[in-house]
Amino acid sequence: KQEVTQIPAALSVPEGENLVLNCSFTDSAIYNLQWFRQDPGKGLTSLLLIQSSQREQTSGRLNASLDKSSGRSTLYIAASQPGDSATYLCATYNFNKFYFGSGTKLNVKP
Amino acid sequence: DTGVSQDPRHKITKRGQNVTFRCDPISEHNRLYWYRQTLGQGPEFLTYFQNEAQLEKSRLLSDRFSAERPKGSFSTLEIQRTEQGDSAMYLCASSLPTGGHTDTQYFGPGTRLTVL
Numbered sequence: 165k166q167e168v169t170q171i172p173a174a175l176s177v178p179e180g181e182n183l184v185l186n187c188s189f190t191d192s193a194i195y196n197l198q199w200f201r202q203d204p205g206k207g208l209t210s211l212l213l214i215q216s217s218q219r220e221q222t223s224g225r226l227n228a229s230l231d232k233s234s235g236r237s238t239l240y241i242a243a244s245q246p247g248d249s250a251t252y253l254c255a256t257y258n259f260n261k262f263y264f265g266s267g268t269k270l271n272v273k274p
Numbered sequence: 275d276t277g278v279s280q281d282p283r284h285k286i287t288k289r290g291q292n293v294t295f296r297c298d299p300i301s302e303h304n305r306l307y308w309y310r311q312t313l314g315q316g317p318e319f320l321t322y323f324q325n326e327a328q329l330e331k332s333r334l335l336s337d338r339f340s341a342e343r344p345k346g347s348f349s350t351l352e353i354q355r356t357e358q359g360d361s362a363m364y365l366c367a368s369s370l371p372t373g374g375h376t377d378t379q380y381f382g383p384g385t386r387l388t389v390l
Contacts, residue, residue: 168316195377196377198378198379200381205384205386206383206384207278207365207381207382207383207384208317208365208367208381209381210378210379210380213378253316253317255316257377260322260329260330261307261319261322261330262307262309262317262319262379263319264316264317264318265316266314266315266316267314267315267316
């Protein structure tokens with residue numbers, strides 16, 4: 165069974181900082197990996213999807229990388245803003261289902 | 275169609291009661307997923323449908339849980355004889371796989387269940 169781990173569990177940074185969130189997974193036989201954002205008490209919003217054949221994806225201030233062989237992905241957020249405060253979840257897609265990590269709770273202080 | 279909707283958004287029930295949740299996916303999406311999320315954890319897969327067929331069920335889905343998608347559109351998740359351990363956020367997601375193992379799932383706002 166796929167195990168997905170996210171480090172750190174929580175992160176607090178001042179506005180404007182660049183930051184990196186980490187995701188690791190045990191089974192490298194994934195079809196893709198997605199990063200999601202979850203605001204308190206809300207559903208999930210997909211941020212970036214990286215296919216297993218790709219190394220990275222970018223959207224605005226977000227950049228996600230994937231190293232399938234080592235079972236790692238990172239989400240880079242540039243010039244963080246208070247509106248980025250949320251929980252960020254990574255999920256691998258194997259065998260027709262998603263396996264989620266427990267998330268990194270990000271707080272960006274003004 | 276503005277997205278995946280779930281009803282109710284919140285449900286408080288007493289232990290032993292039955293509850294039913296509804297999910298309406300994005301209209302053209304043929305896949306529908308149910309997940310359960312407890313506090314501080316990521317969502318855990320429960321089951322998914324391709325059109326009206328339930329293709330997979332997690333071991334988390336005990337015999338007290340049943341899900342249906344009778345016409346391949348909306349889905350219901352019923353929990354019988356609720357237990358306090360069933361308290362969680364129940365999330366629904368839908369997708370339209372386009373091949374190449376790309377399956378971007380769109381999530382609803384969830385139903386928060388509290389069992390007293």
